[in-house]
Amino acid sequence: MTARANAVEVALPLDMDLGESPVWSVADQTLYWVDINRGRVFAWASGDAAPNEHDFAHSVGCLALSEQGLLVAEAPALVWLDPRSGERWPTNAVNPEWEVDGGNRFNDGRCDPAGRFWVGTLNPEDGGASLYSWREGHLVAAKRELRIANGLAFSPDARWLYHTDSPSRRVLRHAFDPESGELGEGKVWIDLDAHDLPGVPDGAAVDKEGHYWSALYGGARIARFDPDGQLLAEYPVPCSNPTMVAFGGVDLKTLFITTARQEMDQAALQRYPLAGSLLSLRVSTPGLEEPSVTRR
Numbered sequence: 567m568t569a570r571a572n573a574v575e576v577a578l579p580l581d582m583d584l585g586e587s588p589v590w591s592v593a594d595q596t597l598y599w600v601d602i603n604r605g606r607v608f609a610w611a612s613g614d615a616a617p618n619e620h621d622f623a624h625s626v627g628c629l630a631l632s633e634q635g636l637l638v639a640e641a642p643a644l645v646w647l648d649p650r651s652g653e654r655w656p657t658n659a660v661n662p663e664w665e666v667d668g669g670n671r672f673n674d675g676r677c678d679p680a681g682r683f684w685v686g687t688l689n690p691e692d693g694g695a696s697l698y699s700w701r702e703g704h705l706v707a708a709k710r711e712l713r714i715a716n717g718l719a720f721s722p723d724a725r726w727l728y729h730t731d732s733p734s735r736r737v738l739r740h741a742f743d744p745e746s747g748e749l750g751e752g753k754v755w756i757d758l759d760a761h762d763l764p765g766v767p768d769g770a771a772v773d774k775e776g777h778y779w780s781a782l783y784g785g786a787r788i789a790r791f792d793p794d795g796q797l798l799a800e801y802p803v804p805c806s807n808p809t810m811v812a813f814g815g816v817d818l819k820t821l822f823i824t825t826a827r828q829e830m831d832q833a834a835l836q837r838y839p840l841a842g843s844l845l846s847l848r849v850s851t852p853g854l855e856e857p858s859v860t861r862r
């Protein structure tokens with residue numbers, strides 16, 4: 567059964583340039599997310615009127631929950647952040663692409679169900695981006711020759727890893743072994759062309775029934791696919807660039823949606839005044855609880 571299409575609401579009016587990486591902490595009852603281009607981490611506890619903000623010197627691609635609070639993918643390296651005190655500690659995991667050829671920043675990432683952190687990079691022109699996992703102290707490449715690593719998510723049984731190179735407009739599915747962290751070859755699982763869907767697949771989240779909720783950047787909607795990659799529903803959003811989704815709230819049935827203002831001209835911004843805000847949508851199937859980073 568598909569979810570009743572409730573209305574998309576404004577959770578927080580914001581002017582984010584590139585809002586991304588929403589992650590709900592069940593323990594903290596807090597939504598964390600980033601503005602990549604401004605190098606900013608947001609922490610918004612349930613019931614609070616406004617979020618707390620933590621600024622970084624470089625862009626921040628994504629974040630994950632951890633025992634230390636948060637793990638933040640700041641362009642040069644992964645960093646621990648205590649979102650309560652604002653304190654930071656370095657990790658030994660440097661971005662292997664930051665010091666080479668002008669530097670590819672971090673992009674989409676998340677923690678896998680076994681507590682291992684994964685993060686991709688971005689290199690739209692040359693296709694020199696990669697997807698890494700953090701193991702034995704380093705970021706080790708699992709996929710190469712990408713342009714915009716995005717859409718990373720795992721099936722509820724942790725046997726599938728979903729990932730997209732956004733410009734390809736396809737989401738691949740890889741067989742996944744959570745214990746070893748090894749992935750099989752990627753097979754096309756979702757093809758936006760086949761569904762006549764606009765935009766590119768950006769960030770995503772999986773619900774308890776294994777449905778993949780994908781933010782279509784440039785497509786002004788969220789699309790929901792079943793575990794076989796079939797399109798189930800589309801949820802229009804009031805701006806062209808939704809970037810990623812996360813299930814949160816006490817019942818994990820509030821779908822938070824980050825959005826972007828980047829690359830929009832004045833006319834587009836006037837047409838979509840909500841671009842850059844944090845949006846939300848009530849849904850009928852709860853999301854999966856987000857794991858914390860425990861391996862490194």
Ligand code: BGC
Pocket residue numbers: 584602673674688714715716732733766768769783809
């Ligand atoms: C990237 C953006 C990009 C968007 C759509 C995001 O993950 O950070 O820079 O425009 O995906 O591909």
Ligand code: CA
Pocket residue numbers: 586673674716717768769809810
């Ligand atoms: Ca993204």
